[in-house]
Amino acid sequence: MRHINPVYKRELKQTARMKKTLVMLLVYNLLLACFGLLVFYLMFDRDGRISNRVEYSGILTLYTVMSILEFGMVLLIVPAVTAGAVAGEREKQTLDLLLSTKVSPLQIVIGKLAASISMVILLAVSSLPVLAIVFSIGGITLFDMANFLIFIIVTAIYIGSFGIFFSVCCKRVTVATVCSYSTMIVLVILLPILLYAVEFAEVFRKIGYTSFTALSRCISGKRALLLLFNPPVSFISVIKNQAGRGGNVMASIGSEGGVFYFLSKHWDIVSLLCQLLVAIVLIGISAHKLNPLAKSRKRA
Amino acid sequence: MIKIRNLRKVYGDIPALCGLTMEIGSCELFGFVGPNGAGKTTTMKIIAGLLRADSGEILIDGERVTVHAKKLKGEIGYVPDFFGVYDNLKVQEYMEFYASLYGMSGRETRKRTEELLGMLNMTEWREEMVDSLSRGMKQKLCVARALVNNPKLLVLDEPASGMEPKYRRQLKELLQQLCAEGKTILISSHNLQELSEMCTNIGVIDKGRLLMQGNVQEILQEQTISNPYVLQYIRFPEEAMALLKSHALVKNIAIRENSLSFPFTGTREEAAALLSGLVAAGAEISSFFREEGSLEKLFLEVTT
Numbered sequence A: 001m002r003h004i005n006p007v008y009k010r011e012l013k014q015t016a017r018m019k020k021t022l023v024m025l026l027v028y029n030l031l032l033a034c035f036g037l038l039v040f041y042l043m044f045d046r047d048g049r050i051s052n053r054v055e056y057s058g059i060l061t062l063y064t065v066m067s068i069l070e071f072g073m074v075l076l077i078v079p080a081v082t083a084g085a086v087a088g089e090r091e092k093q094t095l096d097l098l099l100s101t102k103v104s105p106l107q108i109v110i111g112k113l114a115a116s117i118s119m120v121i122l123l124a125v126s127s128l129p130v131l132a133i134v135f136s137i138g139g140i141t142l143f144d145m146a147n148f149l150i151f152i153i154v155t156a157i158y159i160g161s162f163g164i165f166f167s168v169c170c171k172r173v174t175v176a177t178v179c180s181y182s183t184m185i186v187l188v189i190l191l192p193i194l195l196y197a198v199e200f201a202e203v204f205r206k207i208g209y210t211s212f213t214a215l216s217r218c219i220s221g222k223r224a225l226l227l228l229f230n231p232p233v234s235f236i237s238v239i240k241n242q243a244g245r246g247g248n249v250m251a252s253i254g255s256e257g258g259v260f261y262f263l264s265k266h267w268d269i270v271s272l273l274c275q276l277l278v279a280i281v282l283i284g285i286s287a288h289k290l291n292p293l294a295k296s297r298k299r300a
Numbered sequence B: 001m002i003k004i005r006n007l008r009k010v011y012g013d014i015p016a017l018c019g020l021t022m023e024i025g026s027c028e029l030f031g032f033v034g035p036n037g038a039g040k041t042t043t044m045k046i047i048a049g050l051l052r053a054d055s056g057e058i059l060i061d062g063e064r065v066t067v068h069a070k071k072l073k074g075e076i077g078y079v080p081d082f083f084g085v086y087d088n089l090k091v092q093e094y095m096e097f098y099a100s101l102y103g104m105s106g107r108e109t110r111k112r113t114e115e116l117l118g119m120l121n122m123t124e125w126r127e128e129m130v131d132s133l134s135r136g137m138k139q140k141l142c143v144a145r146a147l148v149n150n151p152k153l154l155v156l157d158e159p160a161s162g163m164e165p166k167y168r169r170q171l172k173e174l175l176q177q178l179c180a181e182g183k184t185i186l187i188s189s190h191n192l193q194e195l196s197e198m199c200t201n202i203g204v205i206d207k208g209r210l211l212m213q214g215n216v217q218e219i220l221q222e223q224t225i226s227n228p229y230v231l232q233y234i235r236f237p238e239e240a241m242a243l244l245k246s247h248a249l250v251k252n253i254a255i256r257e258n259s260l261s262f263p264f265t266g267t268r269e270e271a272a273a274l275l276s277g278l279v280a281a282g283a284e285i286s287s288f289f290r291e292e293g294s295l296e297k298l299f300l301e302v303t304t
């Protein structure tokens, strides 16, 4: 126990005592459970009565939708939790006390990030019983689940590192929160939209018109590499390997050939590694910025 | 112990420190005074490694704070002027948390926590939530916290503001005891009476520069000697006045209603002889004393 990051340990203790944590756990699991029951009802009771046939592939839909919920939860919760991490200490005037001790800025940053991610893992793990519905029927293995958990953790680290970065840079929690949600939205939603828009414009310039068939062409060329930093595409690539859903995106990226073919096969791993790299760089910068004695590149 | 050399710090356009040079010896209880905005908090933050000076250097035991920050932070206890506490944390856990930041083991931590809470009479609060404590209690807790790593140097920024008289006395006694045990203490305060009672040395700064520093006893003595004697009387006949005026060591007698004051350059024995002379001449004197030197007076003199 002694070598556990002390900042992390304290955060966990506080989180465990907050009513908010309990409420969040309850609401989240209730949502998941209701949804699971609904699908069960639709699959076995209604479908069984109407057509005398149970469509077992429905369970994959159930798994996919539950994964989406979990993924969405990470995108929604992590920016808020991490944005408050350091800026919150600054606002509460506990940061100077922390920095006056022997603990290093890097330890503070890592402890904070780990605490935020633990929150997500707690939610994910607490929902395991509900997810077990999926296992009761089969189609998804434990290995798949472990894979998915790793994906969720990496996504949380990736999104969280932006939150921590803004938390270190901004004086106020509100500003940091706005910044980290904005970044999340840019990465998750605006980036693909922008790439699509560029694609559209290009097609339009070439052939003078554009149509919805262009939509299915997806993003081409080197630009598609930017999608490595887009969590939803990573999500799709992970789920595709497991539930067979979302193949289109991967296929159209793969159709570019060469490196892209390789990428479309291993998109999940490559994109997670890329995102981890970004996170590591951001954590490094954050730790540097948090160090009051670091030389700042200010005008002399 | 601490050598501050030509320290400069500018916030935007506001100069906070303009070449502060100061020295604090080992085992000194050093009072740091100055008007609001003089640069005390800034100096203390730089010593505690929470702020980078624009130029100049601070050596603690010959080591620069910017270079050996991590090691030195383990030897400094810092109490900031304003600070907050965490929610959902008990006093005991609060202490344990800060101990763990110094890499102390569980057993060591528990022992130290118990010792410190006992020292500050806070043992019965150990199960209280820190955010439910009153301001003065939090300040006491913060002093205990600053001692958790058994630092050689304590840097306290107005630790007693907001404390009730009983706590202030406890704190004063604690600091004197710690100083006697060999710790060096740097304390800033606006309560000069209190500082003059406990400090061994004092430094006055204003506008980011040191105005004066020295041993408190010596400074006070010097001041006392230059202070005039005040004599309050019920009856002061002409004979007594004539005696006083003709005395070689008495000059410039200021006469007020029922009291006189005059600078007196003689020793205590000579003052006693003068007093019995005046009584013999028929004066009825209710009090006869020399005003004690006070830091407050000194402060007002040097900072204007």
Ligand SMILES: Nc1ncnc2c1ncn2[C@@H]1O[C@H](COP(=O)(O)OP(=O)(O)OP(=O)(O)O)[C@@H](O)[C@H]1O
Pocket: B011, B012, B014, B015, B016, B034, B035, B036, B037, B038, B039, B040, B041, B042, B043, B081
């Ligand atoms: N964060 C800051 N940003 C801008 N200016 C600051 C900042 N902190 C201090 N200053 C300025 O630096 C100068 C010195 O401030 P400092 O807090 O060191 O004074 P002080 O001696 O502690 O005063 P007090 O007795 O009121 O606590 C002041 O002029 C103040 O306005």
Ligand SMILES: [Mg+2]
Pocket: B040, B041, B042, B081, B157
């Ligand atoms: Mg101050």
